[in-house]
Amino acid sequence: MKIINFSKSISWRITIWHSIIFILILSLFSALLYITFSDSLNEEVDSMLVREGDMIAYCIEYGYSFSEIENHLNGLPVSIGIQKEEMYWQIENEQGQVIAASQNLHGQRIVSATMNMVDEKSFSWDPELNGIPLRAMSLPLLTKNKLTYRITVATYDRIRHVAIHQLRNITIICNFGFAAISIVIGWLISSKTLQPIKKIVTATNSISVTNLHERLPIEGSEDELQILAKTLNSMIDRLEISFAQIQQFTSDVSHELRTSLTILRGEIDVALNKDRSAEEYKSVLYSVMEEIVYLSDMVEKFLYLSTKTSDPNQIVSKVIDGIRLFEYVRNHLSSIAVNKKIELTFKTPETITFHGDEDLLRRLFVNLIENAIKYTPEGGTVAIHVTSKGKFAQIEVIDNGIGIPEEHLPYIFQRFYRVGDSRTRSQGGTGLGLSLCKWIVEVHKGTIEVRSKPHHGTTVILSLRHG
Secondary structure, eight states: OOOOOGGGOHHHHHHHHHHHHHHHHHHHHHHHHHHHHHHHHHHHHHHHHHHHHHHHHHHHHTTOOHHHHHHHHHTSOOOTTOOGGGEEEEEEETTSOEEEEOGGGTTOOOOOOSOEEEETTEEEEOOEETTEEEEEEEEEEEETTEEEEEEEEEEEOHHHHHHHHHHHHHHHHHHHHHHHHHHHHHHHHHHHHHHHHHHHHHHHHHOOGGGTTOOOOOOSSSSHHHHHHHHHHHHHHHHHHHHHHHHHHHHHHHHHHHHHHHHHHHHHHHHHHSOOOHHHHHHHHHHHHHHHHHHHHHHHHHHHHHHHHHOGGGOOOEEEEHHHHHHHHHHHHHHHHHHTTOEEEEEOOSOOEEEEOHHHHHHHHHHHHHHHHHTSOTTOEEEEEEEEETTEEEEEEEEOSSOOOGGGGGGTTSTTOOOTGGGOGGGTOOSOHHHHHHHHHHHTTOEEEEEEETTTEEEEEEEEEBO
């Protein structure tokens, strides 16, 4: 049984992040609610105290006695949740002496502490009376800008403390409850969201070399997971094609090697079967040498294809002088053309440049022209015409040789493909040359096309970008 590492599980990481974000948002909301509710309660209590203090100041200004002031205040309504006996007041003279106070103070004094300014003439603070929390408000009474009395009004702060305490407890409990709920919901959401990925993983693990034809299921709407499945399917398509090409290539190489080795063994067996004349031994050696040259050429081209085509980024591109390039090709192939009595002609502009890898382009033109010479009878012609067409140069390699049947044209660029008996191993062909030519053209962002008719010759048309 496979043990899941929760620290590496995407489902758990999504769940944890979902819960953290949810808890942060909930905590911010709870803090905002707590602060807003506390301020609202403070404002309500302070407003009530200011009203009571203003009433005492009004009574003093109109000459009410202190007993009349208390009776008058007892007849006034106060805020809901506050009892009359929970209201306290005291009046101090300009020397700070208490000259009058509510009876429920029982001779005690509301002590001033650190005050907060409510408005221009009011201050609030939170004192205690016999361990009982109060909310107090101080209002100075001025006469001709001179302090005559200081009125202090206070109330038992039970309602505010109880409400705030209850609100704090409720928010804490709710936060823990919602955190647990968010973890469960986050896990369910992440599991549901990642379910298609689990299907993709299961399907991917089931695909191997023996069943590369199978594909991942594509379900649901056009979302990121469906795009992932399509991308993986495209990758598997390419792998299937590449694997089929490797199998085909391996089969072709094996066939070519087996054929050559069979020929070599047969020739040597015949030579060793009985004593032969020097001429017969020489004939066998020529035949063996022919096969060895063929094998050597095939291996050299095979290695070149393997190393060069494996990494196109290794190609070194630069501006190439086309006239010099074709001069090299002419010098390289002139002896072959002369030996076969082939007329080799080049028709090029005064100046022509290419942009690409010089070594690859040399090999491209040498292969194409050598092919044309190889399959053109003695006394024939091979012509190379180069013209400039906008951003591209068009190169035509024209011969009047044996030609290619139309049904073979779609396959001539495949590795090891050879056309019938007229283009056999006896002429030195490995079936790799045109495959390499096509790759070189494609890596240079060009095009290659072959037009041919049996006994009427072949024309290879290339289009390459100017330098």
